[in-house]
Amino acid sequence: MGPSIPSGRAARNAWRALNPDARRAAFAAARRNVAPPDVGLAWAAAGYGRTMSRRYRILVALTPVGVAVLMVVAVTIVVAFRAAGPAFLGIPVALLIYVAGMLTLSRRLRRYQRLYNSGLLGVEAAQLGAPVPAPSPAVWATSGYQSEFTVPYEASVPVPTAAPRGPADPVGAGIQEIPLRLGALVAQCAILVVLAAALWTNAAVHLATASSAFSRSISVVWVMLACVMTVLVGFFLLLIIPALRTRVxxxxxxxxxxxxxxxxxxxxxxxxxxxxxxxxxxxxxxxxxxxxxxxxxxxxxxxxxxxxxxxxxxxxxxxxxxxxxxxxxxxxxxxxxxxxxxxxxxxxxxxxxxxxxxxx
Structure with a gap:
């Protein structure tokens, strides 16, 4: 189980409860790849950064699908109505908009990933007993309608605290293992192998159909790319085979x-x-x-x-x-x-x- 940080609506509410200076401090800490200066601020930044990065990750994944659908619609219009001129002029513009949109989304995604990483670092440090500053009410915005009977938002923040550390007892701890999760490694290996196979197939086709000096030179380029990918696959297997053998x-x-x-x-x-x-x-x-x-x-x-x-x-x-x-x-x-x-x-x-x- 990881540290308890807010998500969804709770994360947005926590972030909005911060004052503007605290938000700027959180983003500044994220750019430096360090924890925010306040544990409560780190808690809110971790939750909001994770929530927003998930949203942008979904947008980044779905944007190519949306562009592909629009391209299919454009091609259908060209074929059905023979409006080749306007449609073909619009396709490069759509591609430029797509590239600009993807760059913008990727930049925003990295921004919130850094915010999540920075906030999580502060929460983890507090849970492990690192010397961190005490939570300050100054990072939270005070509503103008708040009365003396209103419970301030910071009072509801579950500030992470360190569990007491007892003396080490190796004999009582016994034998503990961290197992290897094979799913991600197998997926990465499969992707590399498929890419290498595709490059070798393409190189073989070009070599078989080469009829001029230029086409033969292109075939050599494909062979070189296939060799480079094969070396990468071998290097990757060299790194993971010992771990796959023990799975620990x-x-x-x-x-x-x-x-x-x-x-x-x-x-x-x-x-x-x-x-x-x-x-x-x-x-x-x-x-x-x-x-x-x-x-x-x-x-x-x-x-x-x-x-x-x-x-x-x-x-x-x-x-x-x-x-x-x-x-x-x-x-x-x-x-x-x-x-x-x-x-x-x-x-x-x-x-x-x-x-x-x-x-x-």
Whole structure:
């Protein structure tokens, strides 16, 4: 279960209850990829950002369908009434409007995804006991019709609080596993394989029908594209086959932790810190917006180079990039859709170790 944040009408009401300065502060925090300065503001921003991003995601998905229907109608008019001139002039205009609309919708979608990500970060930090400022009534707008008997809106906000953390008890915690959810991986693999097969089929057709130097050069281009896609498929399979073999992302036992897919394991005694970071992809705002809700749970271990030395040369090169980005080769991605919510994952780790939880 993820953190409790509002949705639908409740999310809109919470957002409208904020004063304009608080809303601007929430969007400013979202642009910097940090949590808002107030827990109540983070709660409202997370709910409103998630609600609006879902709406825009539906619009982005349905817009091509609507444009396709309009194109079919336009072609039907051309065929039925032989009004080729006006219709063909309108088709490029419709395509330009479609492209402009899609760019606008995508930009708005990323804006609200960043707002959701920022607000959720503040809620998760409060639930895990991070030092966050106390909720302030100043972020909420006060109605001019409010009397002394009116209950202010902020009084109804369920401010997230941290559960008390007891001492670690690895023996009592037993063996816990984070299972791999195969649906998304299988879908991604299928898409890549279909694209590679389509490119090879297209390349074979062009090679078989090439009759001139230009057509043969085009065939070579298609073959090169097919080769590139095949390499990408092989690289993707190289990354996921170990995880598919074990179907476990992480395993925690009284003696230590294990990442079967990465072929790394270590004792709890070498874990000195649990660091939580937003998932960051090359400082790309567009990619980071689509990864809203994803968190990197970094296990800061002693002597991280020793873990790299046990890996093969290729896997060592891949894991070293992770280490350079997050400071440790041991990273578990927390996500409600892919693995498990951040709060649940961190609390599971706290049953095995007393290492402090930090945010960066």
């Amino acid at each position: 992302i992480a395993r925690f036992t009284p003696s230590g932790w294990e990442l079967p897919g990465a072929r790394m394991a270590g004792p709890w005694a070498e874990l000195r810190e649990i660091r939580i970071r937003p998932l960051n992809v090359r400082q790309s705002g567009r990619a980071n917006a689509t990864l809203a809700g994803y968190r990197a749970v970094v296990l800061m271990v002693d002597h991280p180079d020793g873990y790299l030395a046990r890996l093969s040369r290729l896997r060592r090169a891949l894991v070293r990039r992770t280490m350079n980005r997050y400071g440790s080769p041991v990273v578990i991605i927390a996500s409600p859709r892919r693995t498990m919510p951040l709060v649940d994952l961190v609390r599971m780790l706290q049953r095995y170790t007393d290492a402090p939880v930090t945010w960066s």
